[in-house]
Amino acid sequence: MATQIVTFDGEYVDESLRAALPANASGWESKYQIVAIMGPQSSGKSTLLNHAFGTAFREMDDSLGRSQTTQGVWLSRAETCETTPTLVMDLEGTDGRERGEEDTAFEKQTALFAMASADVLLVNMWCNDIGREQASGKPLLRTIFEVNLKVFSPEKKTVLLFVIRDRSKTPFERLVENLRGDLESIWRGITKPERYANSAITDLFELKFTSLPHYEHEHELFVAEAKALRARFDAPANAADSLRDTAAAVPISGLGVSLREVWNTVKANKDLDLPAHKIMVATVRCEEIADAALAQITECDELANLLKEAKSAKVSHLVSKIEKLTNKALTPYDDEAKYFVKEVREAKRLDLKARVAKTLGEVASMHLEHVRQDIVESLVHEVNATLDRVGFATFLKETFTKLDAQWEERLDESLPTDDLAWADFVVEETKNFHKTIDAIVDSLRKERMNLTIHACERAMERGVSAQAIGLLEEAPRDMWYKLRQMRSSAAEKWNSEVADAVSEFEPSDEEVERVHQNMRNRITEVVDGKSRDAATAALAHMKQAFARVFSKDSKGLPRIWRPLDDVAAINRKAQREALRVLSLLAVTRLDDRADKKGDDAAIKSIETALYGLIPSDAPLTSGVEDGDDATETPSTAEPVAVSLPTEWEDAADDAVILTPAECRTIWLQFESDTLYAVSQAMAAKEAARRALTGGAPIWMIVLLIILGMNEIKWLLTHPLTLFIIVALGLYARAIFNQLDVTSAMQLGMVPGLTVLAAKIVPVGVGILKKLADEGARSWSPESTPIPAAPVGGTVAHAGTDPNSQFAHASGDITSQGVRQRAKPRETVGR
Numbered sequence: 124m125a126t127q128i129v130t131f132d133g134e135y136v137d138e139s140l141r142a143a144l145p146a147n148a149s150g151w152e153s154k155y156q157i158v159a160i161m162g163p164q165s166s167g168k169s170t171l172l173n174h175a176f177g178t179a180f181r182e183m184d185d186s187l188g189r190s191q192t193t194q195g196v197w198l199s200r201a202e203t204c205e206t207t208p209t210l211v212m213d214l215e216g217t218d219g220r221e222r223g224e225e226d227t228a229f230e231k232q233t234a235l236f237a238m239a240s241a242d243v244l245l246v247n248m249w250c251n252d253i254g255r256e257q258a259s260g261k262p263l264l265r266t267i268f269e270v271n272l273k274v275f276s277p278e279k280k281t282v283l284l285f286v287i288r289d290r291s292k293t294p295f296e297r298l299v300e301n302l303r304g305d306l307e308s309i310w311r312g313i314t315k316p317e318r319y320a321n322s323a324i325t326d327l328f329e330l331k332f333t334s335l336p337h338y339e340h341e342h343e344l345f346v347a348e349a350k351a352l353r354a355r356f357d358a359p360a361n362a363a364d365s366l367r368d369t370a371a372a373v374p375i376s377g378l379g380v381s382l383r384e385v386w387n388t389v390k391a392n393k394d395l396d397l398p399a400h401k402i403m404v405a406t407v408r409c410e411e412i413a414d415a416a417l418a419q420i421t422e423c424d425e426l427a428n429l430l431k432e433a434k435s436a437k438v439s440h441l442v443s444k445i446e447k448l449t450n451k452a453l454t455p456y457d458d459e460a461k462y463f464v465k466e467v468r469e470a471k472r473l474d475l476k477a478r479v480a481k482t483l484g485e486v487a488s489m490h491l492e493h494v495r496q497d498i499v500e501s502l503v504h505e506v507n508a509t510l511d512r513v514g515f516a517t518f519l520k521e522t523f524t525k526l527d528a529q530w531e532e533r534l535d536e537s538l539p540t541d542d543l544a545w546a547d548f549v550v551e552e553t554k555n556f557h558k559t560i561d562a563i564v565d566s567l568r569k570e571r572m573n574l575t576i577h578a579c580e581r582a583m584e585r586g587v588s589a590q591a592i593g594l595l596e597e598a599p600r601d602m603w604y605k606l607r608q609m610r611s612s613a614a615e616k617w618n619s620e621v622a623d624a625v626s627e628f629e630p631s632d633e634e635v636e637r638v639h640q641n642m643r644n645r646i647t648e649v650v651d652g653k654s655r656d657a658a659t660a661a662l663a664h665m666k667q668a669f670a671r672v673f674s675k676d677s678k679g680l681p682r683i684w685r686p687l688d689d690v691a692a693i694n695r696k697a698q699r700e701a702l703r704v705l706s707l708l709a710v711t712r713l714d715d716r717a718d719k720k721g722d723d724a725a726i727k728s729i730e731t732a733l734y735g736l737i738p739s740d741a742p743l744t745s746g747v748e749d750g751d752d753a754t755e756t757p758s759t760a761e762p763v764a765v766s767l768p769t770e771w772e773d774a775a776d777d778a779v780i781l782t783p784a785e786c787r788t789i790w791l792q793f794e795s796d797t798l799y800a801v802s803q804a805m806a807a808k809e810a811a812r813r814a815l816t817g818g819a820p821i822w823m824i825v826l827l828i829i830l831g832m833n834e835i836k837w838l839l840t841h842p843l844t845l846f847i848i849v850a851l852g853l854y855a856r857a858i859f860n861q862l863d864v865t866s867a868m869q870l871g872m873v874p875g876l877t878v879l880a881a882k883i884v885p886v887g888v889g890i891l892k893k894l895a896d897e898g899a900r901s902w903s904p905e906s907t908p909i910p911a912a913p914v915g916g917t918v919a920h921a922g923t924d925p926n927s928q929f930a931h932a933s934g935d936i937t938s939q940g941v942r943q944r945a946k947p948r949e950t951v952g953r
């Protein structure tokens with residue numbers, strides 16, 4: 124059946140080819156041929172085709188007169204070709220009046236379409252037209268030559284078979300010669316592009332000629348020769364006169380695409396590059412075939428089952444399953460695509476394999492995930508077994524080699540690793556494997572490195588804590604400077620220690636820097652923490668400091684209280700030491716920018732402010748006023764109401780550990796806690812005094828009286844002398860007491876005597892002055908209260924030199940037994 128493949132209006136009809144082909148065109152492949160015919164309108168084209176190829180193209184009905192019967196391009200399968208499947212194209216006749224002005228454009232398009240698609244183009248010519256200047260077929264020949272220049276086909280020439288109709292008695296050779304002459308003349312007359320300027324007609328065309336007798340007058344002969352002509356198309360390609368081509372330019376499965384694209388190109392008035400066209404057709408078709416082949420896999424149950432299996436566990440014999448599914452796609456592809464351009468076919472085959480690999484990659488990925496898990500488990504096992512035995516670097520080297528070998532082995536078991544289509548996948552999965560292992564090893568490395576760092580930090584904490592506690596307990600004046608120095612040298616030492624310890628983990632520069640920074644921070648934290656602990660336990664530190672002065676002598680031995688010891692002076696000295704410790708602890712000075720000079724000034728400022736808490740003239744008073752029983756006792760502490768600043772000057776908030784108010788509270792507690800020790804000291808001193816003065820045995824006194832009876836008698840008879848001796852004795856004893864001879868002599872003979880010599884005159888004068896004051900007071904009409912000592916617990920006092928206060932207060936143990944505490948002029952706080 125003939126179908127219209129290009130309509131009169133120039134539309135391409137996709138279904139026509141399918142209608143023209145047999146239901147099963149599998150035998151056609153690239154064996155088929157296309158024969159097309161061109162010629163003037165009503166020149167018997169359809170008649171010839173029908174007789175030669177057994178087609179059924181519409182022929183003109185003579186009863187309707189000469190009119191166009193074939194419009195556009197028609198296609199039919201040749202029924203009479205026995206060995207070569209043949210498609211026949213009947214083109215609309217030229218010079219028809221139906222198209223009017225436009226006919227040449229359509230004629231050129233169909234001529235180009237036929238030349239590009241057909242293996243042989245029949246050109247129908249009236250015998251009478253040969254050699255005639257105004258022959259009806261000449262415009263068609265010009266068209267054929269011109270449009271052929273738009274076809275780029277270096278592989279083969281266009282085969283033109285000129286069919287001379289209604290042949291005359293003129294010999295065929297003569298006719299051919301004339302026709303050749305006409306063709307040469309037309310070829311010369313057309314405008315050719317430069318590349319064809321010197322080309323002969325035969326460079327581009329393979330010219331063949333045949334003739335047929337008159338259809339009506341010699342009908343029998345016409346029919347016979349038409350059959351003979353068809354036989355030339357059916358003959359083997361190497362036979363004489365054969366018109367059969369060796370192979371179709373486009374395999375049958377690509378013909379639909381080819382014809383459509385040729386027509387679209389022609390219609391768009393573009394040049395036709397046949398090799399490129401062939402590649403384009405091959406590309407389109409091979410892709411279509413590959414798509415269909417891939418669908419064989421994507422839509423099959425086997426793949427779905429594999430996916431299901433791989434989700435939960437490793438797939439057994441995965442590599443053979445992959446190969447089987449791959450072949451399921453490749454076999455039909457190879458069958459269908461084998462006649463297309465080799466390069467395209469093979470390239471698309473590789474694409475198909477890659478797509479198959481990608482499709483199956485989902486299964487393979489899930490399978491390899493299980494494989495990775497197995498290997499990770501073996502790694503964990505390896506870690507536990509090996510890491511404690513060898514260093515981390517050795518462990519890594521050994522383990523990586525083992526794991527890589529395991530992975531390669533498992534890959535070969537799972538995938539067709541030698542297949543290039545899987546190369547990218549294998550690389551990607553191996554990368555993922557290394558990533559997984561690297562992540563585990565890195566976390567392991569970090570974990571182990573952190574353990575090592577923590578061990579270093581713990582060792583550092585022990586060392587630094589001990590050093591810091593030692594300094595804080597000792598509380599030297601430059602304690603903060605020493606703490607800072609200690610912190611710097613600890614940072615240097617421990618950074619070096621920790622760097623050595625972590626070197627086996629091959630840390631990056633950033634990691635080392637981070638470790639050092641953390642170590643520095645940790646050291647600062649430890650020192651700061653210990654400082655704050657010490658401040659929190661300031662009371663204990665103060666008591667220690669107090670005890671160092673109060674309970675020990677200058678040689679650091681436990682103090683033995685002697686009758687001439689000045690408990691009050693020593694108490695104040697010890698209190699000052701405790702106060703100094705409190706001043707040191709009140710504010711931390713660990714800032715790197717701090718310096719020794721700044722420390723001294725800041726601590727001095729706090730110390731000065733806190734001095735107000737020590738009564739400047741706080742004599743120890745006797746509990747009993749009279750006679751020998753008079754005993755020194757520390758006064759009970761009255762509430763401290765000195766003026767303190769509300770905050771420490773120039774101290775950063777976060778550096779302040781103890782505010783002035785907290786210092787006051789601690790001080791009160793301190794005073795209260797040390798009171799007992801002071802009273803004990805006084806009692807000890809009193810006991811010593813009594814032992815010295817009241818310890819003489821009775822028999823010795825009686826003996827002295829008997830032996831010195833004469834002198835006693837003399838003295839009793841000279842009372843004035845007796846009085847003077849007694850008064851001088853008392854005066855000497857008072858001076859002796861005030862001089863604290865025992866303490867002075869503890870300095871050594873010469874320094875002791877020097878001190879005593881320097882003190883003896885002021886002490887003697889002071890006693891006389893005191894006696895004078897006492898005498899004056901006892902003669903006054905009213906009893907005069909004991910004047911309050913000039914107490915420094917005021918704001919004004921707080922600023923005075925503490926040394927001068929202590930100098931003033933020394934030796935102020937009065938017989939009044941009242942511990943004087945000046946009332947502050949101004950008070951703050953509680």
Ligand SMILES: Nc1nc2c(ncn2[C@@H]2O[C@H](COP(=O)(O)OP(=O)(O)OP(=O)(O)O)[C@@H](O)[C@H]2O)c(=O)[nH]1
Nearest residue numbers: 164165166167168169170182183191192193216338
């Ligand atoms: N003189 C002559 N007439 C023929 C020959 N073959 C066919 N005819 C007649 O020419 C007329 C047209 O024949 P068709 O086969 O329809 O011609 P055509 O070239 O296919 O016509 P279009 O498709 O319309 O261009 C018919 O009347 C045929 O009988 C021939 O060899 N010689």
